[in-house]
Each structure stands twice: as C-alpha cells, then as structure tokens.
Amino acid sequence: MTPTLHLRPPQTPPLTPPPSRVLRLAAAQFALLPQAAEAMALGMIVTDATRPENPIVYCNPGFERLTGYTSEETLGRNCRFLQGPDTDPNELARLRLAVREKCACSVVLRNYRKDRTSFWNALSVTPLADADGVVTHFVGVLHDITPMKELEAQFLQAQKMEVVGRLTGGVAHDFNNLLTVINGFTEAALDTLAADHPAAAMLAEVAAAGERAAGLTRQLLAFSRKGTGRRTRADLSATTSGCEGMIRRLIGAGVALVVRVGTSMGSVAVDPGRVEQIVMNLAINARDAMPAGGTLTISTLSADVPNGAPHHADVPPGRYAVLRVTDTGHGMDAATRARIFEPFFTTKPAGRGTGLGLSTVVEIVRGAGGHVRVESEPGRGTAFTVYLPQAIAAPTDPVPDSSGEYRMRGWEVVLVVDDDAPVRAVMCLALRARGYTVLEAADATEALVLARTHDGPIHLAISDVLVPTASGAALAGELRAARPGLRVLLVSGYSGETEIDEGPDAAFLAKPFTPAALATKVRAVLDRT
Ligand SMILES: Cc1cc2nc3c(=O)[nH]c(=O)nc-3n(C[C@H](O)[C@H](O)[C@H](O)COP(=O)(O)O)c2cc1C
Structure with a gap:
C-alpha cells in the first residue's frame, strides 16, 4: 500500500532568518548559531540532498552522545545505520516519501545506538533551500523520548x-x-x-x-x-x-x-x-x-x-x-x-x-x-x-468452634434476601434445620413488602451486599425504618471497594460460608447486646 502523507509545499526556511527574529542579534553575533547547534542537548544532523544517498555532512555533539557514534563514524553515511529490527516500516515509509518529495516530516522511530541498545527517537526532518528555492540539505533533530514511552x-x-x-x-x-x-x-x-x-x-x-x-x-x-x-x-x-x-x-x-x-x-x-x-x-x-x-x-x-528508640526513628x-x-x-x-x-x-x-x-x-x-x-x-x-x-483487643464474635460446641440453634425469625435461588436455599435450609423461622425474598422490593406485612416480629435480616433493585446497605436502612431495632447481616462474595464496618446493628459474612459458619454468625449477631 502506498503510504499517505499530507504533503506541505516545500516551505523551506530562507538562508537568512527574517529580521523580526534576529533583531537583537548583531551581524557579529550571528556566528552564535553554530555554537548553539554544538551546545544543544538534542541530536542534530544536516544531510546533503544534492548527493546520492543523502549523506550526513554535519552532526552535533548531542547526536554523538545520544547514539554513541563519533562524527568520524557518522559523516558521509545515510542515517539508516541507526535502524534495526524494531524500527517501524510504516514510519520509515513516511520518512522516505518526505525525503523524496523534499517535505518536512516528524516521525517516532525505534533506533539503535552503536552498542545496539535501542531508544525511541522523536525525529523531525526539515528541508533547507538555497537562494533560488532549491532544496540542497535537510536538517534533522533527534529527541530521545524513551522515558516517556x-x-x-x-x-x-x-x-x-x-x-x-x-x-x-x-x-x-x-x-x-x-x-x-x-x-x-x-x-x-x-x-x-x-x-x-x-x-x-x-x-x-x-x-x-x-x-x-x-x-x-x-x-x-x-x-x-x-x-x-x-x-x-x-x-x-x-x-x-x-x-x-x-x-x-x-x-x-x-x-x-x-x-x-x-x-x-x-x-x-x-x-x-x-x-x-x-x-x-x-x-x-x-x-x-x-x-x-x-x-x-x-x-x-x-x-x-x-x-x-534510636534506630526506629521513622517508626x-x-x-x-x-x-x-x-x-x-x-x-x-x-x-x-x-x-x-x-x-x-x-x-x-x-x-x-x-x-x-x-x-x-x-x-x-x-x-x-x-x-x-x-x-x-x-x-x-x-x-x-x-x-x-497490633490491634487493641475489641469484643468480637466468638470464633466458630470446629467441635460444634458453640451454640448455633435459635428460635428467632430471620428474613433471608438473595436473588440467587440456590444460595438462598442453602441459607434457608441451614437456618430452618437449626430451629429458626425463615422468611425468603428474592429482591429488595419483596423484602420490604415482607418487612411491612409480616404479622409478628422479625429479629434479623440477612441480605447480599448487592440485591436487585437496591444495595444491601440501602435495603438495611429501609428495613430498619420499617422495623426499628432489626439486626442486619450482610453477606457477599465480593463487595468491590465498599467498606463494610461491623457495628452493633450490622454484621458481615464473606461468601462462601458453610451452613455451620452462617448459623454461628447468625447466633452471634442475635446475641450481641
Ligand atoms: C535529515 C535527516 C535525518 C534523518 N535521521 C534519521 C534518524 O535519526 N533515524 C532514522 O532511522 N532515519 C533517519 N533518517 C531517514 C533515513 O536517512 C532514510 O531517509 C530512511 O531510512 C528512508 O529511506 P530508505 O528507504 O532509503 O532507507 C533521516 C533522514 C534525513 C533526511
């Protein structure tokens, strides 16, 4: 495919900069410009467009520092010796076209130093014309943008x-x-x-x-x-x-x-x-x-x-x-x-x-x-x-005892809210098997209807952190509004970045949990004073 290039007419800079930009530069000081080229941190080269292979006729110390090549090793060669296996052929095609059409061009290329280490070169190439407007040279400025890349x-x-x-x-x-x-x-x-x-x-x-x-x-x-x-x-x-x-x-x-x-x-x-x-x-x-x-x-x-303590100054x-x-x-x-x-x-x-x-x-x-x-x-x-x-000891739920001694049974009424039917079924089974009366809801709306219409007390609501139509925390708020003093246990397999604080009326249990772990937690939340 022929590469496309938005060609600008060869607007080459005149040999002498316009007076507007050199107003304060006296003729004698004009000699500063080569010195500036020698001093600049960026790499700079000039190529001779009138000779075959467009050879380099000048390179500054910035170029030598960047590439590791001395001027003796550089002069007389085409710049392509800086290229290697990871130099993007599409960028090169743009450059080739620009050189052929004597246009300005900016590319970003992977180039290689003398020691074969690579660097990202943000290269800008500009044609230079003589007094008759004929392009005789190109100037190239090389900027190592590896850290940015x-x-x-x-x-x-x-x-x-x-x-x-x-x-x-x-x-x-x-x-x-x-x-x-x-x-x-x-x-x-x-x-x-x-x-x-x-x-x-x-x-x-x-x-x-x-x-x-x-x-x-x-x-x-x-x-x-x-x-x-x-x-x-x-x-x-x-x-x-x-x-x-x-x-x-x-x-x-x-x-x-x-x-x-x-x-x-x-x-x-x-x-x-x-x-x-x-x-x-x-x-x-x-x-x-x-x-x-x-x-x-x-x-x-x-x-x-x-x-x-002297060696712990920062702690x-x-x-x-x-x-x-x-x-x-x-x-x-x-x-x-x-x-x-x-x-x-x-x-x-x-x-x-x-x-x-x-x-x-x-x-x-x-x-x-x-x-x-x-x-x-x-x-x-x-x-x-x-x-x-180290954390100051604070009252916590009793750790489930694997020997099963910790009390897990209860008689209270528990509302279980989870949209995942099998998960809900496990929770209900675990609690009913241990004596609780269980009310079930698949989403926040159902849970609220139950909370408002159930004839009798509801001691605890267990809800996933995310249930359809509301977040567990928002649902907890509404449930408590309907049933003041209601305790809430939130469960989740993953609660993103949400911070869940356990408080006197709210507790948290991470999925997956076993029926025994759920029953232990439920008992602990209900027994909190
Ligand atoms: C002034 C000037 C500076 C150039 N600088 C570089 C350079 O730093 N790195 C590079 O890979 N190619 C550079 N090139 C491009 C190559 O010299 C050459 O044009 C390119 O590889 C495409 O031509 P080719 O197909 O003949 O190789 C520069 C070209 C010019 C005119």
Missing part, C-alpha cells in the same frame, strides 16, 4: 492489570456463590448421613475440596485487590503461613523458601486479604530480584518500639506485629532505594512489572497506621520490614 507502556500495563483485576474479581464473586451452594449442600447432606454411611467419606472429600476452592477464590480476590475491604483483623502469622503454598508455586524451584512465623503476636487491624497482598507482593519482588536463584526468607515477629513508639521479607538477590543502590515505593517505578524489564506492587504495599500499610522500611545494597540482597500496629 516507558511511562506510557507502564501506564498501559497498569490499565491492563486493572482490567484483569476486575475480571478476576467478577469471576471470584460468581465462584463464591457457586461454592456457597456446593459447600453448603455438601455439609447439609453430611449432617443427614450416619458417620459410617459409605457416601459420608466421599462427601467429606467433596467438602475438603470445596474448602480448598474457597481458599483459592480468597487469594484471587486478594490479588485482584477486590477483597471485601472490611476493616477487620488478621493474624499476621496465620495469614503469612496461609500464603506459603502459593508463594512456593510463584517463586519456582530455583529459589529456596524459609518461612518462620512467630506466635502470640496479637492481631493487626487489616483485612486478611490485604495482608496476603502485602506478603505476596513482597515475595514476588524478592523472586524477581533473584533471577539466578537464592533464598527468600519470610518471618513474622512481635516488636515493642519504645520512646526514643512511632508502640507494639507492632512485624513482617520481614529478605532475599539474597541483586540488591539496590541508594538512587533505586529512594524511588521503589513510587507508583509506576519499576526496575523490571518491559512487560514484567507494573511498578505498582510496592506502592500498593505502602498504601495498605500506611492505611493501617504502619510503616515499611527497606535495607539494601547492590549485590547484597534486600530486606523489607513491615511494621503493623
């Missing part, structure tokens, strides 16, 4: 990751609904079978696989940054241990993994999904710093930072749960160390890193009132230390 590529990569994150979040959400049904009915079926029934062992395997699948969706959500965003608490050691399997898969066989977790460290006021994100991002970073293998050590410990006094992630990789110099927490800053090859991993870590840690410290030297590995304030 890289930023653009990182931005596109970050956008791609955002889309992947949304997609993963959505899939995990649907998956959690399915798992609620699979795990729920499996548990319900197990409850109806005698322990020695031949199907019981098989169902127990299904239940165990369902639990593992639930763990996977939790990690997918943490990864896609679409965790429930609840301000809950996490046990740093337990969450770190929980990531071990995934980290092993991520780092591959060449890197040895050592995990040492402390005990009795209290909890931190961060969603467990976010803690997983911190651990995973630091682990990925460590892996990428050890392309030739090494050791990744992850440890957790408890630390007291006393008043005026305020207090009690902290500490996560330490060290690698034996290539390390960083001071300049890199100073920038690693900046969004989009990455030392990884194009397409490998978003430059968002460490900035996300810092964002989460700062949000929790914590601090991140980095120690690193070139060739001597890197250590990240994350200080998370």
Whole structure:
C-alpha cells in the first residue's frame, strides 16, 4: 500500500532568518548559531540532498552522545545505520516519501545506538533551500523520548492489570456463590448421613475440596485487590503461613523458601486479604530480584518500639506485629532505594512489572497506621520490614468452634434476601434445620413488602451486599425504618471497594460460608447486646 502523507509545499526556511527574529542579534553575533547547534542537548544532523544517498555532512555533539557514534563514524553515511529490527516500516515509509518529495516530516522511530541498545527517537526532518528555492540539505533533530514511552507502556500495563483485576474479581464473586451452594449442600447432606454411611467419606472429600476452592477464590480476590475491604483483623502469622503454598508455586524451584512465623503476636487491624497482598507482593519482588536463584526468607515477629528508640526513628513508639521479607538477590543502590515505593517505578524489564506492587504495599500499610522500611545494597540482597500496629483487643464474635460446641440453634425469625435461588436455599435450609423461622425474598422490593406485612416480629435480616433493585446497605436502612431495632447481616462474595464496618446493628459474612459458619454468625449477631 502506498503510504499517505499530507504533503506541505516545500516551505523551506530562507538562508537568512527574517529580521523580526534576529533583531537583537548583531551581524557579529550571528556566528552564535553554530555554537548553539554544538551546545544543544538534542541530536542534530544536516544531510546533503544534492548527493546520492543523502549523506550526513554535519552532526552535533548531542547526536554523538545520544547514539554513541563519533562524527568520524557518522559523516558521509545515510542515517539508516541507526535502524534495526524494531524500527517501524510504516514510519520509515513516511520518512522516505518526505525525503523524496523534499517535505518536512516528524516521525517516532525505534533506533539503535552503536552498542545496539535501542531508544525511541522523536525525529523531525526539515528541508533547507538555497537562494533560488532549491532544496540542497535537510536538517534533522533527534529527541530521545524513551522515558516517556516507558511511562506510557507502564501506564498501559497498569490499565491492563486493572482490567484483569476486575475480571478476576467478577469471576471470584460468581465462584463464591457457586461454592456457597456446593459447600453448603455438601455439609447439609453430611449432617443427614450416619458417620459410617459409605457416601459420608466421599462427601467429606467433596467438602475438603470445596474448602480448598474457597481458599483459592480468597487469594484471587486478594490479588485482584477486590477483597471485601472490611476493616477487620488478621493474624499476621496465620495469614503469612496461609500464603506459603502459593508463594512456593510463584517463586519456582530455583529459589529456596524459609518461612518462620512467630506466635502470640496479637492481631493487626487489616483485612486478611490485604495482608496476603502485602506478603505476596513482597515475595514476588524478592523472586524477581533473584533471577539466578537464592533464598527468600519470610518471618513474622512481635516488636515493642519504645520512646526514643534510636534506630526506629521513622517508626512511632508502640507494639507492632512485624513482617520481614529478605532475599539474597541483586540488591539496590541508594538512587533505586529512594524511588521503589513510587507508583509506576519499576526496575523490571518491559512487560514484567507494573511498578505498582510496592506502592500498593505502602498504601495498605500506611492505611493501617504502619510503616515499611527497606535495607539494601547492590549485590547484597534486600530486606523489607513491615511494621503493623497490633490491634487493641475489641469484643468480637466468638470464633466458630470446629467441635460444634458453640451454640448455633435459635428460635428467632430471620428474613433471608438473595436473588440467587440456590444460595438462598442453602441459607434457608441451614437456618430452618437449626430451629429458626425463615422468611425468603428474592429482591429488595419483596423484602420490604415482607418487612411491612409480616404479622409478628422479625429479629434479623440477612441480605447480599448487592440485591436487585437496591444495595444491601440501602435495603438495611429501609428495613430498619420499617422495623426499628432489626439486626442486619450482610453477606457477599465480593463487595468491590465498599467498606463494610461491623457495628452493633450490622454484621458481615464473606461468601462462601458453610451452613455451620452462617448459623454461628447468625447466633452471634442475635446475641450481641
Ligand atoms: C535529515 C535527516 C535525518 C534523518 N535521521 C534519521 C534518524 O535519526 N533515524 C532514522 O532511522 N532515519 C533517519 N533518517 C531517514 C533515513 O536517512 C532514510 O531517509 C530512511 O531510512 C528512508 O529511506 P530508505 O528507504 O532509503 O532507507 C533521516 C533522514 C534525513 C533526511
């Protein structure tokens, strides 16, 4: 295909600039212009259009610095020696046409230095004419725009990751609904079978696989940054241990993994999904710093930072749960160390890193009132230390007891709102089996009608965070208006960025949950004083 070019008539600059632009430049000072060309940071070349092959007759020091070629190596050659495998043929075709038609032209090309490293060249070519208007030369100005191009590529990569994150979040959400049904009915079926029934062992395997699948969706959500965003608490050691399997898969066989977790460290006021994100991002970073293998050590410990502790100047006094992630990789110099927490800053090859991993870590840690410290030297590995304030103990729901001792039964009236019929069925089954009276609604409108017309008390409403015709939170407000004092339990497989605070009248349970977990939570919410 013949390339199209919007040709401008060869408006070549006259040999002498018009007086308007050189008014204050005395004739003697006109000699400054070559000096200016020599001094400018951009690359500049002049080619001779009257000779075959349009050879270079002048190149400035800026060109030599940019390309690594000396003027001796440059003069007399056509500029195409700067081209290579990734130079865009379409841009070259535009340039060729412009040179043939003696027109001005601007292109962006991938060019190659003498050492064969590449750079993005924003090139502008302009014809120069003699007194008779005949084009005799071209002047070319070369601008290295590689940093801008890289930023653009990182931005596109970050956008791609955002889309992947949304997609993963959505899939995990649907998956959690399915798992609620699979795990729920499996548990319900197990409850109806005698322990020695031949199907019981098989169902127990299904239940165990369902639990593992639930763990996977939790990690997918943490990864896609679409965790429930609840301000809950996490046990740093337990969450770190929980990531071990995934980290092993991520780092591959060449890197040895050592995990040492402390005990009795209290909890931190961060969603467990976010803690997983911190651990995973630091682990990925460590892996990428050890392309030739090494050791990744992850440890957790408890630390007291006393008043005026000299080597903790940037960490305020207090009690902290500490996560330490060290690698034996290539390390960083001071300049890199100073920038690693900046969004989009990455030392990884194009397409490998978003430059968002460490900035996300810092964002989460700062949000929790914590601090991140980095120690690193070139060739001597890197250590990240994350200080998370230990959470002050607050009243929480009793943890479900696997031995089933915790009371799960009740007599109260519960309104269950969920548009997913099988999920609703599991919830209703779980609650009816434990003595509750259950009212069912498929959407907000049905729920409100029931709340207004049901003859008798309703003690608790359970609703998905998103139900048709309203958000769970809005529905909760309307239900409470109809029934003052009504307690609400919101459930969700994924609540996007919504912050869900547990309060005296509102509670939250993440899908997928088992019937026992639901019953335990319901009892706990109803028993809150
Ligand atoms: C003044 C001038 C500067 C040029 N600078 C470059 C350059 O920096 N990089 C490049 O790849 N091509 C540059 N070119 C383009 C090549 O010299 C040549 O025109 C292009 O490769 C298309 O022609 P061809 O098909 O004969 O190779 C420049 C051309 C002119 C006239």
